[in-house]
Amino acid sequence: MRKLILGRVLSSFFSLAALVVMVFFLSRLTGDPAALFLPREATQEMLDNFRRLHGLNDPLIVQFGRYVWDLLHLDFGQSLRQARPAIDVVFEGFAWTFQLAAITIALVSIAAIVIGSLAAFRPGGIFDRFASVVSLIGASAPDFWVAIVAIVVFAVNFAWLPTSGTGTVWHWILPVAVLFIRPFGLILQIVRGSMIQSFGSLYVKTARAKGVGNTSIIFVHTLRNAMLPVITVIGDQAAAMLNGAVIIETIFGFPGVGKLMIDSILQRDFNVVLAAIMVTALAIFVMNLLIDIAYAILDPRVRT
Amino acid sequence: MKRSLMLLGAALLSAVHLAMPASAQNASRDVTIVLGEGVDLMEPCMSTRSNIGRVLLQNINETLTEFDVVGDKGLMPRLAESWDQQNDNTWRFHLRKNVKFSNGSDFDAEDVKHSIDRAMSKDLSCETPRYFGSTKITATVVDPSTIDITAEPKQAILPLLMSIVTIVPSDTPVEFVRDPIGTGPYKMTAWNVGQNIVLERRGDYWGDAPQVEKATYVFRTDPAVAAAMVQTGEADIAPSISVTDATNAETDQAYPNSEVFYMRIDQGKPPLQDKRIREALNLAIDRQAFVGTLVPAETTLATAMVPPTTLGFNKDIKPWPFDPEKAKALVAEAKADGIAVDSKITLIGRSNLFPNVLEVMEAIQSMLTDVGLNVDLQMYEVAEFEDIYGKPFAEDRTAQLVAAQHDNARGDPVFSMFFKYHSNGPQSGFSDPKVDQMIEEATAATGEDRAKKWSELFAYLNNDVVADVLLFNQVSFARVNPRVAFKPTIATNSQLQLSQVGFK
Numbered sequence: 001m002r003k004l005i006l007g008r009v010l011s012s013f014f015s016l017a018a019l020v021v022m023v024f025f026l027s028r029l030t031g032d033p034a035a036l037f038l039p040r041e042a043t044q045e046m047l048d049n050f051r052r053l054h055g056l057n058d059p060l061i062v063q064f065g066r067y068v069w070d071l072l073h074l075d076f077g078q079s080l081r082q083a084r085p086a087i088d089v090v091f092e093g094f095a096w097t098f099q100l101a102a103i104t105i106a107l108v109s110i111a112a113i114v115i116g117s118l119a120a121f122r123p124g125g126i127f128d129r130f131a132s133v134v135s136l137i138g139a140s141a142p143d144f145w146v147a148i149v150a151i152v153v154f155a156v157n158f159a160w161l162p163t164s165g166t167g168t169v170w171h172w173i174l175p176v177a178v179l180f181i182r183p184f185g186l187i188l189q190i191v192r193g194s195m196i197q198s199f200g201s202l203y204v205k206t207a208r209a210k211g212v213g214n215t216s217i218i219f220v221h222t223l224r225n226a227m228l229p230v231i232t233v234i235g236d237q238a239a240a241m242l243n244g245a246v247i248i249e250t251i252f253g254f255p256g257v258g259k260l261m262i263d264s265i266l267q268r269d270f271n272v273v274l275a276a277i278m279v280t281a282l283a284i285f286v287m288n289l290l291i292d293i294a295y296a297i298l299d300p301r302v303r304t
Numbered sequence: 305m306k307r308s309l310m311l312l313g314a315a316l317l318s319a320v321h322l323a324m325p326a327s328a329q330n331a332s333r334d335v336t337i338v339l340g341e342g343v344d345l346m347e348p349c350m351s352t353r354s355n356i357g358r359v360l361l362q363n364i365n366e367t368l369t370e371f372d373v374v375g376d377k378g379l380m381p382r383l384a385e386s387w388d389q390q391n392d393n394t395w396r397f398h399l400r401k402n403v404k405f406s407n408g409s410d411f412d413a414e415d416v417k418h419s420i421d422r423a424m425s426k427d428l429s430c431e432t433p434r435y436f437g438s439t440k441i442t443a444t445v446v447d448p449s450t451i452d453i454t455a456e457p458k459q460a461i462l463p464l465l466m467s468i469v470t471i472v473p474s475d476t477p478v479e480f481v482r483d484p485i486g487t488g489p490y491k492m493t494a495w496n497v498g499q500n501i502v503l504e505r506r507g508d509y510w511g512d513a514p515q516v517e518k519a520t521y522v523f524r525t526d527p528a529v530a531a532a533m534v535q536t537g538e539a540d541i542a543p544s545i546s547v548t549d550a551t552n553a554e555t556d557q558a559y560p561n562s563e564v565f566y567m568r569i570d571q572g573k574p575p576l577q578d579k580r581i582r583e584a585l586n587l588a589i590d591r592q593a594f595v596g597t598l599v600p601a602e603t604t605l606a607t608a609m610v611p612p613t614t615l616g617f618n619k620d621i622k623p624w625p626f627d628p629e630k631a632k633a634l635v636a637e638a639k640a641d642g643i644a645v646d647s648k649i650t651l652i653g654r655s656n657l658f659p660n661v662l663e664v665m666e667a668i669q670s671m672l673t674d675v676g677l678n679v680d681l682q683m684y685e686v687a688e689f690e691d692i693y694g695k696p697f698a699e700d701r702t703a704q705l706v707a708a709q710h711d712n713a714r715g716d717p718v719f720s721m722f723f724k725y726h727s728n729g730p731q732s733g734f735s736d737p738k739v740d741q742m743i744e745e746a747t748a749a750t751g752e753d754r755a756k757k758w759s760e761l762f763a764y765l766n767n768d769v770v771a772d773v774l775l776f777n778q779v780s781f782a783r784v785n786p787r788v789a790f791k792p793t794i795a796t797n798s799q800l801q802l803s804q805v806g807f808k
Contacts, residue, residue: 035687037429038434041723053429082497084482096498148526162536251529259525
C-alpha cells in the first residue's frame with residue numbers, strides 16, 4: 001500500500017510540474033494583461049508603468065525563474081486584478097466549489113447506489129423504469145436550461161426557494177439539485193449494470209441457496225463486488241466538479257473556482273490561473289489517491 | 305420519543321425558515337441592487353471603471369466637481385464649492401468646510417493634494433492618468449480649504465477633469481486599497497468577495513441625507529437571473545437585464561447607455577484608402593432594419609462617436625441612408641479607377657459584446673458583400689480583440705473593419721476624439737493633419753467656442769473624411785421594483801448614485 005501511494009505521489013508531482021510549465025508559457029503567449037487591466041485609452045506611459053510594476057517587461061524565462069523561486073517559498077504571487085495574494089483568491093473560490101461538489105457527490109452516490117441496486121434487482125420494475133427516465137433526462141438536458149427552468153418554476157412561480165446567491169441552506173437546494181441530475185443518471189446506470197452482472201454470479205446463487213434475505217444479498221453480498229467500476233465513475237464525476245461547475249456557478253451566482261478560473265483566463269490574471277490550476281490539480285490528485293486506496297480496500301488483488 | 309423527534313423536526317424547520325433570505329420587498333429603507341459584473345477591487349482611483357464606479361463613485365468617494373450628464377446644469381460643485389482661473393495654467397478650488405471622512409478625519413486641501421498625487425503616481429496603476437494624457441498636474445495647498453491645481457501644458461477643462469479624481473484621506477497608502485474611505489453619504493460595511501458588498505448610510509454626511517439606509521450589491525452574470533431576482537422581490541434594482549426579459553411594462557424600462565456601436569475603417573490598407581469605398585460601406589448598411597429586430601426597438605442611429613447629450617453634438621448630421629445601388633455604383637467607379645476593390649476586408653467583431661452581436665455582424669457582412677465587397681467575418685474574445693483594436697496594428701494584416709463599442713458619459717468629446725481620430729490616437733484608423741489640428745484646437749478651447757469646434761469636427765469626420773461606419777446608440781434595460789423610485793439614465797452604466805434612489 002505504501003509503495004502504491006508513493007508511486008502515485010511521484011507521478012502526480014511530475015504531472016503537476018509539467019502542467020505549471022505549460023500553463024505559464026501558454027498563457028503568456030496570448031494577450032497582454034496590461035492592455036486588459038488598463039482602459040483602451042491608456043497612454044504608453046501607463047502601459048509601461050503597469051508592466052514595470054508587475055515585472056512583465058522581463059524576459060519570459062526570467063519571469064518563470066522568479067515564479068518558480070517564489071513557488072518554492074509557497075508564494076503564488078499577487079492577483080493582478082484583485083491586488084491581494086492569488087492563493088487567497090483561489091482558496092475562497094475553491095472552498096465554495098469543494099462544498100458544492102462534496103454535497104452533490106455524496107447525495108448522488110447514495111441515491112444512485114440505492115436506486116441502481118433496486119433497479120438491478122428487478123429489471124423492468126418500477127425502480128428500473130425510474131432509473132431509465134432519470135438517466136435519459138440527465139444525459140440529454142443541458143445544465144443551463146435546467147437551471148433557468150428550475151429558477152422560473154421553483155423561485156419565480158412557486159416562490160419556494162431563492163433564485164440564486166448564497167447565505168442560507170435554501171440557497172443550496174437549486175444548485176445542488178441541478179448539478180445532481182447528470183452524474184446521478186450516469187452513476188445509476190453503472191450501478192445497475194454492474195449489479196445485474198453480480199446478481200448472476202455464482203456466489204449470489206450460493207447465498208440464495210443458503211436462504212439469505214434479499215436485502216442482505218443486495219447490500220452485503222453483491223454491492224461490494226459491484227462497486228469497483230462505480231467508484232471509478234464517481235471519482236471521474238467528482239474530479240470534474242472540483243474543476244468547478246462553471247455554468248451552475250455563473251447562473252446561481254456561486255463564487256466558485258470554475259467561474260474564477262474562466263474570468264482569470266479572460267483577464268490574463270496569470271497568478272490566479274496558475275494557483276487555481278495547482279489547487280484543483282492537487283485536489284484531484286488527492287481524490288484519485290483516495291479512490292486507489294478504496295480500490296485496494298475493496299479488492300485485495302490491487303494491493304499486491 | 306416520537307414526540308421529541310417531531311419537536312426537533314419542527315424546531316429545525318422553523319430555524320431554517322428563519323434563515324430564509326429577507327425579501328427586499330419590505331417596508332424598510334434598504335435596497336438590493338443586482339449587477340451583472342462582479343467587483344474585483346474597491347479602489348477609489350479605479351472608479352472610472354464602470355463595475356467599480358457603480359458601487360463606489362459619489363456613494364463612498366466623492367470628487368471636487370460633478371458633471372450633470374443627464375440634465376443641463378453642466379459642471380456642478382461637490383467637494384469644491386467654487387473655482388476660478390488664476391492664470392492660463394492654474395485653477396483655484398475653494399473647498400467645502402465641515403466635511404468628514406467616514407473614518408472621522410476632517411477633509412481639507414492636504415487630502416485633495418494626496419488624492420491627486422496618488423492617482424497620478426507611477427507606483428500605482430490607476431485609471432486616472434489616462435484622462436490627463438501627457439498633461440502634468442501639480443497641486444499646491446494654499447490653506448486648509450483652498451488648493452491651486454496647475455496643468456502643464458494648460459488644460460482648458462481642468463475643472464471638468466476634477467470630476468474624475470476621487471478624494472481619499474491624506475494617510476491612504478500608495479497601493480491599491482480594498483476598504484475605501486471617503487466623504488460620501490455611504491460607507492462600506494461588508495464585502496464578501498463574489499457574494500455581496502454592503503454600503504450603509506452615514507449619519508455625519510455633510511449633505512442632505514439620502515433616503516436609502518442600506519444598499520446591498522449582489523452579482524449575477526446571467527441577466528435572466530437578475531430579472532427574476534427583482535420579480536421575486538429578492539432585489540430592487542437590476543440596471544442591466546436582457547431585452548428578451550424586459551417584458552413587464554410596470555417594472556422594466558429602456559434607457560440609453562452611452563455606448564456607441566461603430567465600425568472603425570482601417571485606412572492603412574486597400575481598398576479602404578479610397579473614400580468612395582468608405583462611402584459605399586456606409587450606404588450599404590440598412591441600419592434601420594436592425595432596430596426592433598436584432599437590436600432593441602429603442603435603439604437610435606448614431607451620427608457621432610459620442611451620445612447626443614455631449615457638448616458640441618452636431619444635430620445637423622443625419623444617419624447615412626440605405627442606398628445599395630449607389631454603393632454598388634461607387635464600388636464600380638473605384639474599380640474602374642484601378643482600386644483593388646476585390647481585396648479582402650476582414651470584419652472583426654467581439655464575442656458577447658451585446659445580445660445578438662454575432663447575428664448583427666453576419667447581417668452586416670452580408671449587406672457589404674451584396675454591394676460587391678469581399679468581406680470575411682472574424683469574431684474574437686476580449687483579449688485578442690483588444691490586441692487588434694489598439695495600435696500598433698499588424699503590418700501584414702488585410703484591410704480591417706473593427707466593430708467596437710465606445711462609452712463616453714462624461715459630457716465632453718475630449719474623452720473620445722483624440723483616442724479615436726488623432727494620428728497619434730491609440731485606436732485611430734487613419735491619419736489626417738487637418739483632423740489632428742481640429743482636435744487640438746477644440747481641446748484647448750473653452751465655452752461656446754469649444755462646442756462649435758467639436759461640432760465642426762463631427763461634421764468634417766462624417767462628411768469629408770468618412771472616418772468610420774457609425775451604427776447605433778445602444779440602449780440597456782433596467783428592472784426596478786415598484787416600491788422603489790429610480791430612473792436609469794445615460795450615466796447608470798458608469799455610476800449609480802444611491803442618493804438618486806427613493807421610495808414610492
